[in-house]
Amino acid sequence: MAGVLFFGYVADGRVQASSLEAATCAKDLAQKTGVPLVGAVLGSNQAAAKTLSSVGASEIYFVDDSRLQPYISEAHIAAAEAVIRACSPDIVLFPQNSETNEWVPRLAAKLDAALVTAASQLLLENGELVAIKAISGGAAKAEYSFGRPLRMATLSAGSYEPCETTSQEGTATAVTLPEVKTSVAVLESIADATGAGPQLKTARVVVSGGLGIGTRENWKLIDDAAAELGAGVGGSRAVVELGWIPPSKQVGFSGVKISPDLYIAVGISGAVHHLAGISGAKTIVAINSDSEANIFKAARYGVVGDAKDVLPAFVERVKELRAR
Numbered sequence: 300m301a302g303v304l305f306f307g308y309v310a311d312g313r314v315q316a317s318s319l320e321a322a323t324c325a326k327d328l329a330q331k332t333g334v335p336l337v338g339a340v341l342g343s344n345q346a347a348a349k350t351l352s353s354v355g356a357s358e359i360y361f362v363d364d365s366r367l368q369p370y371i372s373e374a375h376i377a378a379a380e381a382v383i384r385a386c387s388p389d390i391v392l393f394p395q396n397s398e399t400n401e402w403v404p405r406l407a408a409k410l411d412a413a414l415v416t417a418a419s420q421l422l423l424e425n426g427e428l429v430a431i432k433a434i435s436g437g438a439a440k441a442e443y444s445f446g447r448p449l450r451m452a453t454l455s456a457g458s459y460e461p462c463e464t465t466s467q468e469g470t471a472t473a474v475t476l477p478e479v480k481t482s483v484a485v486l487e488s489i490a491d492a493t494g495a496g497p498q499l500k501t502a503r504v505v506v507s508g509g510l511g512i513g514t515r516e517n518w519k520l521i522d523d524a525a526a527e528l529g530a531g532v533g534g535s536r537a538v539v540e541l542g543w544i545p546p547s548k549q550v551g552f553s554g555v556k557i558s559p560d561l562y563i564a565v566g567i568s569g570a571v572h573h574l575a576g577i578s579g580a581k582t583i584v585a586i587n588s589d590s591e592a593n594i595f596k597a598a599r600y601g602v603v604g605d606a607k608d609v610l611p612a613f614v615e616r617v618k619e620l621r622a623r
């Protein structure tokens with residue numbers, strides 16, 4: 300059967316927004332090529348599969364097997380291969396995340412499929428599938444064609460609007476996970492601390508810090524400002540590498556791409572890789588001690604000064620205005 304297959308992700312029993320973004324792209328391609336839209340979810344049960352099918356998919360395949368949790372790439376490759384063999388799609392889409400970054404290229408090699416990772420758009424040009432992808436740290440866009448009958452892509456988060464769901468559910472079909480050959484055993488899982496307050500990906504206001512914050516101890520300024528403003532917390536890759544914040548809070552090309560109403564960049568230089576994550580932000584405010592910092596080119600409002608003085612003063616002022 301020809302068709303467009305999208306893989307969804309379910310965490311804590313909830314279908315992740317990235318699944319619905321992949322569904323939007325898959326639905327568009329299925330409609331334009333006149334083939335069925337099918338979905339799949341790994342490590343999840345029939346109920347989650349039914350929810351995912353409400354995007355208009357005729358069928359959702361699910362692999363409900365304890366060997367898929369905790370995550371091991373070999374188990375995901377085996378499960379996805381079983382699903383693909385069950386429905387024989389031409390095009391397969393995955394949300395891009397740290398797990399699919401690892402296992403999808405290996406799956407593509409195993410199935411001799413053409414793969415474009417971190418695509419931002421998939422188009423049909425003269426009936427041929429084309430992927431658009433940011434390159435050179437987001438400074439340019441490249442167009443890729445697929446040189447194999449089986450075409451796969453991982454989609455950057457935020458590239459598509461989440462697909463609307465309806466009350467109509469498609470068929471949920473269980474797929475059996477075959478034997479998994481792996482030399483990996485998970486001994487311990489340590490949860491990534493996401494902290495209190497709004498989640499970075501969906502927050503309407505984000506306070507984000509960079510190396511200009513100075514020290515890990517000073518990071519409290521960012522947390523306090525975010526708490527005061529009801530904002531999500533983000534940061535540059537530089538502070539993630541120093542371990543001041545977890546990788547899940549990294550904003551940018553190789554981190555999370557966000558589109559809040561207000562993005563407050565504190566002590567962030569505005570490298571092209573960072574800006575690639577905030578091109579969708581409606582208003583950017585920058586606080587930086589260097590008046591020549593690149594972030595000011597992207598910012599609508601800027602304050603040149605020491606973040607340790609400016610940020611607390613800014614928060615105080617917001618408090619005063621709110622108290623009126």
Ligand SMILES: Cc1cc2nc3c(=O)[nH]c(=O)nc-3n(C[C@H](O)[C@H](O)[C@H](O)COP(=O)(O)OP(=O)(O)OC[C@H]3O[C@@H](n4cnc5c(N)ncnc54)[C@H](O)[C@@H]3O)c2cc1C
Binds near residue numbers: 553566573
């Ligand atoms: C392939 C690739 C992918 C990457 N992906 C990402 C990504 O996803 N996200 C990302 O952020 N980076 C990414 N990077 C790294 C990126 O290029 C930059 O190195 C990084 O963003 C710099 O972080 P920063 O702005 O915190 O630090 P810096 O560039 O060192 O900037 C610190 C800023 O703080 C200012 N400052 C210093 N003291 C103060 C003070 N007291 N008060 C106020 N301001 C002060 C300085 O003037 C400076 O502008 C990537 C790089 C590569 C090669």
